[in-house]
Amino acid sequence: MNGRRLTWALGVLTAVALGAAIAYAGVAIAGLQSRATAVAASTPRPVVPGGRVLIFRDTSPGAHYGEVASVPLSDPSAVRTSLGVHCDRVYATHEDLMCLHTDAGAVTSFGATLYDAAGDSLKSWPLPGFPSRTRISPDSSLVAQTSFVTGSSYGTAGFDTRTTISAVNGVDYGNLEGFSLFVDGQKVTADRIIWGVTFASDDNTFFATVSSGGHLWLARGNLRARALVAIKDGAECPSLSPDGTRVAYKKNISTTATKHWTLAVLDFATGVERELPIPASVSVDDQVEWLDDGTLLYGLADPAAPGDSTVYSVKADGSAPPAVFLRHAWSPSVVR
Known part of the structure; x- marks a missing residue:
């Protein structure tokens, strides 16, 4: 060649x-x-639907078990819409969705993720233990989360929690155990456990449960002052009414070491507490949600079906017994 x-x-x-x-x-x-x-x-992109909806954890058996779902408030029996993301506890507004989740793997871990209404992740936090409670303020500017550090329920002896509050865009207020606590005008310096935050509408006031030295109080919190003031004995996992005039909570009525909770509502103006007509056989270990100014929602595990649960409604004035609101559901959140 x-x-x-x-x-x-x-x-x-x-x-x-x-x-x-x-x-x-x-x-x-x-x-x-x-x-x-x-x-x-x-x-997963948990897009928050428009309109008035209920956001919740789906506990129906099948492919969508454990996912966040929604139904219209006007028709809870309608076909539910899955948002695709798995959460142990969820709370939502029209602006944001907070998801507390368990992440399985070689080592199980726990976390919290805050999404905007379009389903984009805004923030994420590691949790020191099992997810327990979460809330977003009415104007979607603040978010709170509670997880167990030790124990797995509030009925467990020696349980400990970690509760934090963060601004969606801005400062992280950190662990609420770092806040000052005042009881009857005296500062309490002993160790304390704090859980179950609910927000007022002023971006500063919140309510939470505080336990110290074997005693338990409902406390009013002040974010800017980084302080908590006890206002009532024996109220756990508070939830402020939409109009801000009342607070609902669970209340231990057991006379033994085994806790048994009913629900009660405190009217701030009169100071009157009203226990609600929860059946004596039922113990409500949940942070209730207000459907509207006259009705509460809460979740109960189904004793006949492990892993399943039902959301019930009950009138806040105690005028009617509880009724089933949504079967196969947990962690209800009302988006108005």
């Missing part, structure tokens, strides 16, 4: 090789893009 033919042959081979390389690179890039698109498509 003469030099000219050899040069031509080498050129052809080089072009073929280069073309093959470019084609392979194109296929590889397309494959990577395809995989990236598939991953992006499979990433």
Whole structure:
């Protein structure tokens, strides 16, 4: 083969090789893009539906067990819409959705993720233990979370919790155990446990349960002052009414070491506490949610079906017994 033919042959081979390389690179890039698109498509985006809806954890058996779902407030029996993300506890407004979750793996971990209404992740936090309670302020500017450090329920002897409050856009107020606590005008310096935050509408006032030295109080919190003031004995997991005039909570009525909770509502103006007509056989270990200014929602585990639960409603004035509101549901959150 003469030099000219050899040069031509080498050129052809080089072009073929280069073309093959470019084609392979194109296929590889397309494959990577395809995989990236598939991953992006499979990433949960819990978009908060418009209108008045109930957001909750779906406990119905099947493919959507444990996922966040929604139904219209006007028709809770309607077909539920899955939001795709798994949460142990959930709370939502029209602006944000807070998800406390358990992440299984070689080592189980716990976390909290805050999403905006479009389903984009805004913030995330590691949790020191099992998810327990979460709330978002009425204007969606503040978020609170409680998790167990030791124990797995409020009926467990020696349980401990960690509760934090953060601004959605701004300061992190940190662990509420760092706040000052005042009882009857005296500062309490002993160790305390705090859980179950509920927010007022002024971006500063909140309520929570505080336990110290074997005693338990409902406390009013002041974020800017970083202080808590006890206002009532024996009230746990408070929930402020939409009009801000009353607070509902669970109340231990057991005379033994085993706790048994009923529900009660305190009217701030009169100081009158009203126990609600919860059946004596039922113990309500939940932070209730207000459906409206006259009705409460709460969850109960189904003793006949482990892992399942039901949301009940009850009138806040005690005028009617509880009724089933939504079966196969937990952690109700009313988006008005």
